[in-house]
Amino acid sequence: MADFKKLDGLDAKGKRVIVRVDFNVPMADGRVTDATRIERGAQTLKELAGKGAKVIVISHFGRPKGRVESSMSLRPIAETLSQVLAGTKVAFADDCVGPAAEAVVGALKDGEIALLENLRFHAGEEKNDPAFAKALASLGDIYVNDAFSCSHRAHASVVGITADLPAYAGRLLQTELEALEKALGGAARPAAALVGGAKVSTKLDVLGNLLDRVDKIIIGGGMANTFLLAEGLSIGKSLAEKDLTAKANEIAAQAKSRSVELVLPSDGVVATKFEANAPSKTVSVSEVGADDMILDVGQVSIDAIEKTLLACKTLLWNGPLGAFEIPPFDKATVAVAQTAARLTEEGKLTTVAGGGDTVAALAHAGVLHKFSYVSTAGGAFLEWLEGKELPGITALRQD
Known part of the structure; x- marks a missing residue:
């Protein structure tokens, strides 16, 4: 600033x-x-x-x-x-x-x-x-x-x-600019980013920018399915972008070359119907049935994500881990959000969140006011994560 x-x-x-x-x-x-x-x-x-x-x-x-x-x-x-x-x-x-x-x-x-x-x-x-x-x-x-x-x-x-x-x-x-700078440019390390949501295609620039700014990237939501598919796993009828599997592999390779840990789900909550309280079960990502849809990450994955957070000092959160709007597929998002909030209150983690469904997901988890900073900026927040120069911010810069 x-x-x-x-x-x-x-x-x-x-x-x-x-x-x-x-x-x-x-x-x-x-x-x-x-x-x-x-x-x-x-x-x-x-x-x-x-x-x-x-x-x-x-x-x-x-x-x-x-x-x-x-x-x-x-x-x-x-x-x-x-x-x-x-x-x-x-x-x-x-x-x-x-x-x-x-x-x-x-x-x-x-x-x-x-x-x-x-x-x-x-x-x-x-x-x-x-x-x-x-x-x-x-x-x-x-x-x-x-x-x-x-x-x-x-x-x-x-x-x-x-x-x-x-x-x-x-x-x-x-306040917004200082919070984002704290989470991206000058983050206390180790730093993690949790990136969720439905599609990889909407987050490609975000992931590319984060590779140079954080130590760990946790991927959830429907976009995680594309990464699992890229690894050769069967994901049944789960939402995925099959034409972006090569790009997912490229991102994974870039992460590895830069020593950035990519945290993908190891188990998932699956159902054959996408509706509230549909019969569901938790399976390993290697055991997803042909008619199954992965609608949330499972307990083993939740434990792994929480372990990751315990090892970090900064968390940047953008997007839910599952279909949080529909129970019981909100469990992972709620559990991880509450853990992040607790670590924030204990002074162990700086948490900055924003964009899209993130605000609604954190409100659903009851932690909206417990994170270090939650942005309501939507598109501007996402473009900032992508590393783009924002015209309104450029116009304020002193010569």
């Missing part, structure tokens, strides 16, 4: 500070059903308001494709944000640029907060249109990016706006 401007030395008093957040939160019947992202983003807003800034909050919501869609208005979010900020009044503007936005911003006093309407009501947002970016920038004196989850997109409110305003990293974005 040394090459980013942080909020620590920012004199914000009397300044109009535009804060890009990600308030694209779950909604039902016009009400916010999960305010986690709003709660996380509140820290930066409170700090800036406390410093006497006129805080201008901007966000997208849904995919209106450059048109005004009343069902995707941020107005209900203004009410929730006010509640999260302990009743602090949040002004709302019916547009994010133009007269409506200018009037609301112009009426702000030091320490007050306004939320502007959905950025994606304007086609210029997703096109990173310079004119739209300039119109946004004209509303403020300083720009703060606090939306890591949007930073893999070269949009006007993430990239274009930085051409006209001094840019800073917000507290949430700063």
